[in-house]
Amino acid sequence: xxxxxxxxSRFRRDLTIGAAVRGSLIFGAIFCLLGGPAGVFSTSxxxxxVVLIAICFTWFVLGYRSIQSSRIAADSPLLIATGQLDEAxxxxxxxxxxxxxxxANKLLSLHHFAMLRHAQRRWQESALLCGALLRQRMxxxxxxxxxxxxxxxxxxxxxxxxxxxxxxxxxxxxxxxxLAEALTLQQLQLEYLSRVGAFDAMLAGLKSKVQLAELMPxxxxxxxxxxxxxxxxxxxxxKLSDWLRKRAALLCEVQTLLxxxxxxxxxxPNPAEASGGR
Amino acid sequence: xxxxTLLEVSQPRGRGRWPAFVAGLGMVLxxxxxxxxxxxxxxxxxxxxxxxxxxxxxxxxxxxYNYHQARARRKEQAQVEAAxxxxxxxxxxxxxxxxxxxxxxxxxxxxxxxxxxxYFTSVLSRFHRFDDVIEICDxxxxxxxxxxxxVHMIKVTRGMALLRQDRLFDADRAISDLRRFPQSNxxxxxxxxxxxxxxxxxxxxxxxxxxxxxxxxxxxxxGHRVADAYVLAAKAHDLLGHTDAAQxxxxxxxxxxxxxxxxxxxxxxxxxxxxxxxxxxxxEVLA
Numbered sequence: 239x240x241x242x243x244x245x246x247s248r249f250r251r252d253l254t255i256g257a258a259v260r261g262s263l264i265f266g267a268i269f270c271l272l273g274g275p276a277g278v279f280s281t282s283x284x285x286x287x288v289v290l291i292a293i294c295f296t297w298f299v300l301g302y303r304s305i306q307s308s309r310i311a312a313d314s315p316l317l318i319a320t321g322q323l324d325e326a327x328x329x330x331x332x333x334x335x336x337x338x339x340x341x342a343n344k345l346l347s348l349h350h351f352a353m354l355r356h357a358q359r360r361w362q363e364s365a366l367l368c369g370a371l372l373r374q375r376m377x378x379x380x381x382x383x384x385x386x387x388x389x390x391x392x393x394x395x396x397x398x399x400x401x402x403x404x405x406x407x408x409x410x411x412x413x414x415x416x417l418a419e420a421l422t423l424q425q426l427q428l429e430y431l432s433r434v435g436a437f438d439a440m441l442a443g444l445k446s447k448v449q450l451a452e453l454m455p456x457x458x459x460x461x462x463x464x465x466x467x468x469x470x471x472x473x474x475x476x477k478l479s480d481w482l483r484k485r486a487a488l489l490c491e492v493q494t495l496l497x498x499x500x501x502x503x504x505x506x507p508n509p510a511e512a513s514g515g516r
Numbered sequence: 517x518x519x520x521t522l523l524e525v526s527q528p529r530g531r532g533r534w535p536a537f538v539a540g541l542g543m544v545l546x547x548x549x550x551x552x553x554x555x556x557x558x559x560x561x562x563x564x565x566x567x568x569x570x571x572x573x574x575x576x577x578x579x580x581y582n583y584h585q586a587r588a589r590r591k592e593q594a595q596v597e598a599a600x601x602x603x604x605x606x607x608x609x610x611x612x613x614x615x616x617x618x619x620x621x622x623x624x625x626x627x628x629x630x631x632x633x634x635y636f637t638s639v640l641s642r643f644h645r646f647d648d649v650i651e652i653c654d655x656x657x658x659x660x661x662x663x664x665x666x667v668h669m670i671k672v673t674r675g676m677a678l679l680r681q682d683r684l685f686d687a688d689r690a691i692s693d694l695r696r697f698p699q700s701n702x703x704x705x706x707x708x709x710x711x712x713x714x715x716x717x718x719x720x721x722x723x724x725x726x727x728x729x730x731x732x733x734x735x736x737x738x739g740h741r742v743a744d745a746y747v748l749a750a751k752a753h754d755l756l757g758h759t760d761a762a763q764x765x766x767x768x769x770x771x772x773x774x775x776x777x778x779x780x781x782x783x784x785x786x787x788x789x790x791x792x793x794x795x796x797x798x799x800e801v802l803a
Contacts, residue, residue: 271568271572444800445803448801453604456738477798478798488742489772
């Protein structure tokens with residue numbers, strides 16, 4: 239089992255080595271292309287071409303190995319989603335330990351590792367990995383910063399680090415999110431606001447929040463409805479709270495919901511009765 | 517545009533052969549220049565210059581070609597993802613336009629075409645074009661291996677379209693086929709399809725039995741579409757004369773989805789609106 243600290247150190251070292259190898263190969267190729275006509279390779283006129291071919295060959299071999307290692311890790315999100323965490327860990331470990339010529343592969347593997355630790359409910363380790371990832375310059379992989387920030391916010395929320403969660407969520411408001419990311423953000427935002435007791439803010443734009451909740455998978459939708467019901471209850475809107483609470487109970491077993499989020503217990507003083515009413 | 521035309525036009529384009537042709541030509545030229553250089557003294561320097569330039573040209577050309585291809589693929593994938601969001605947001609006319617645009621030219625990525633066709637079936641179902649839904653499903657089932665994970669969902673979509681067209685015999689055969697899947701008992705979508713079949717064919721007891729056993733599974737897998745199961749259960753209770761149970765199920769269904777939307781999906785339940793009270797959404801949500 240890879241420790242998070244060693245994975246982060248290896249990740250940073252591999253990025254440096256990868257950049258150095260890439261730079262050397264590109265510099266060598268340019269030198270051969272320009273040095274040949276300029277007469278640098280004076281001992282044998284065709285020597286520059288041979289070196290260039292060797293550089294191209296090295297690039298293709300290293301590139302092929304990098305693509306192979308990225309393919310090994312490509313299934314990790316699916317394995318994590320289906321609960322095959324040991325298999326996912328093996329693949330991510332192999333991808334992180336293998337050499338890659340391309341930075342994108344390493345960034346993606348570290349993100350998968352953060353997802354794995356999150357699925358294993360090891361929030362602190364997952365948060366460390368997300369932090370290490372977000373400190374990198376993403377370049378063409380800039381889109382990865384959004385899921386990484388969402389994951390970080392969720393980890394910090396689980397750890398009870400509310401200022402950290404606020405900062406992570408704040409970063410996301412400056413970015414253009416796709417629908418799936420917007421749904422996750424809404425759910426995290428509601429949970430964060432309920433923790434800080436900003437119940438009025440939770441009910442702002444209620445119609446669109448309910449519409450978005452309808453697009454979520456059932457457990458997340460139920461949780462979102464339940465948090466909105468809690469906010470309505472706290473602000474004295476009993477009829478609205480009741481409507482939202484009943485919807486949540488139709489989508490997910492109340493007992494499961496309360497096990498995941500005990501803060502919602504106020505909505506169902508008698509959970510067994512609520513489940514029986516489904 | 518006709519669905520058949522879209523299916524033909526959107527067939528994935530073959531990979532261009534000209535890069536391989538250019539690479540081959542470059543190799544022949546390089547070998548030619550090398551052999552000429554070996555025959556004449558003092559021409560080695562010029563040969564190296566020519567080969568270097570040739571390689572530089574090939575490198576730049578292939579990079580530009582790959583960049584263009586990658587950009588076109590990314591654009592196509594982004595268009596399909598945008599269409600998927602429109603479908604999820606139920607912006608049907610916009611989704612129809614976006615998907616028609618993707619499908620009206622040869623696809624770069626077979627997977628993007630597959631996704632676009634799958635989303636297109638949702639749009640066509642919304643507009644009650646069930647013949648076209650069945651045609652797309654049949655096409656997808658032809659190109660996919662029988663054990664591919666999406667096959668089950670495509671067959672369920674096809675089964676639902678057959679039921680909506682009152683092709684009950686074909687629908688029943690489709691359901692029997694789906695039942696042969698190893699994990700058919702774990703499919704909420706199949707449970708909903710069977711529930712609809714039982715209500716449509718006048719077997720309310722079987723429908724209610726199915727609803728009782730599979731309700732939680734449907735909710736877990738289909739989210740808000742569990743409203744469909746509740747409204748079909750309400751219809752089954754109504755057929756049996758269980759008015760209180762029908763009322764409770766109808767209230768649960770309309771708690772999750774508007775009555776009009778449920779009627780659009782299942783015309784058979786239209787009479788329930790006059791018989792039973794629906795759940796009204798609070799004013800704050802309607803505002």
